[in-house]
Amino acid sequence: MSSFSPKRLPRVRALLERLVESGLAPGLVAVLARHGEVHVEATGSLAFQGPGSRTPMAGDTIVRMASMTKPIVAACAMTLVEDCTLRLDDPVDEFLPELAGMRVLADPAGPLDDTVPAARPITLRDLLAFTLGTGMVLDESPIAAARNTLGEPPLDEWVSRLGALPLVHQPGERWMYETGADVTGALIQRATGKPFGEALRERVFDPLGMKDTAFSVLPENLSRFATAYVAGDAPTVDDAPDGMWSSPPAFEGGGGGLVSTADDFYAFATALHSGGGAILSRPSVTLMTSDHLTPAQKAVSGFWPGYFSDVSWAFGMNVRTRRTHIGPSVGTYGCPGLYGTAWYNDPAEDLTSVIIMQRAHAGDQRLPLWNDIWTTVYQAIAD
The missing domain is CATH 3.40.710.10 (DD-peptidase/beta-lactamase superfamily)
Incomplete structure (x- = not known):
């Protein structure tokens, strides 16, 4: 049939x-x-x-x-989890030190210098689930304007620029589109030692x-x-x-x-x-x-x-x-x-x-x- x-x-x-x-x-x-x-x-x-x-x-x-x-x-990131190069709930700090010790906006619509410490590190699970605390911002806030200046340089430079900005929300607090996948690419590049x-x-x-x-x-x-x-x-x-x-x-x-x-x-x-x-x-x-x-x-x-x-x-x-x-x-x-x-x-x-x-x-x-x-x-x- x-x-x-x-x-x-x-x-x-x-x-x-x-x-x-x-x-x-x-x-x-x-x-x-x-x-x-x-x-x-x-x-x-x-x-x-x-x-x-x-x-x-x-x-x-x-x-x-x-x-x-x-x-x-x-899927590529999961191959690295399977061979124990990465773990889902480990902080990404080892491979992406630019994202260690992040600050978080006190008010997502507020000034970039009004921040509080991140309650916990960002993990690979956060990247894959898009809950790392930053992502696409579709308004006219200061963080939206700042994110628009990130550009599209090589991944190492891009991560450095991203890490210089505060997170919009605490890690794990909510879903935000897009950026988690780009950061995952940088993590794969660092963890494998090869271009993404x-x-x-x-x-x-x-x-x-x-x-x-x-x-x-x-x-x-x-x-x-x-x-x-x-x-x-x-x-x-x-x-x-x-x-x-x-x-x-x-x-x-x-x-x-x-x-x-x-x-x-x-x-x-x-x-x-x-x-x-x-x-x-x-x-x-x-x-x-x-x-x-x-x-x-x-x-x-x-x-x-x-x-x-x-x-x-x-x-x-x-x-x-x-x-x-x-x-x-x-x-x-x-x-x-x-x-x-x-x-x-x-x-x-x-x-x-x-x-x-x-x-x-x-x-x-x-x-x-x-x-x-x-x-x-x-x-x-x-x-």
């Missing part, structure tokens, strides 16, 4: 074609896998105009993964055969690199193939710096779905895909009120805590990315889904298009 309905599965491709015809993006790719049955649906092209407009989207099309970088970084990208290559990419995943695109592969577009009605280029990712960056950002392909990311997703594959043990995968936020942390955290009503945070990714639509089950883990990428493993349905496009802010799971995508994916399940 097929894992997907022969009658309903074609609706997935039909939806992707409608999204391309609507002008959302020049092309989309979806990888759906269940009970060992894999379907790859690709439609459209790499760009609206130019040479890319004549190149079909495919499983090996290279795209900017943005926040889908985060779970890869978390090289450590990812050795511990994750090579073992899983992820040949196109890196912090930049090789010159010989630029013809497979899709153009990214800004949000809005007009197809305005945000980043071209010869743009930001066409050469190695100074800052290897664990929060969102990787490029990859649907094929590569499916290899990573399958490794976790199967219990760790060639990189991790099943207990590690179970731990990193579990809910790591307390009710108290959820109550005061998130991008908007109720942000954590249906999902929580595992290590470097979301985990669903309540099923609300025709879509992901409780326990589904994964994450979206800025440019319209998304990946989720649903253990209850034995389903892996990877969706690829390149339109800025299209990864926001509140958009109606994602309700349509997940409804169409889940209605295709046969049993």
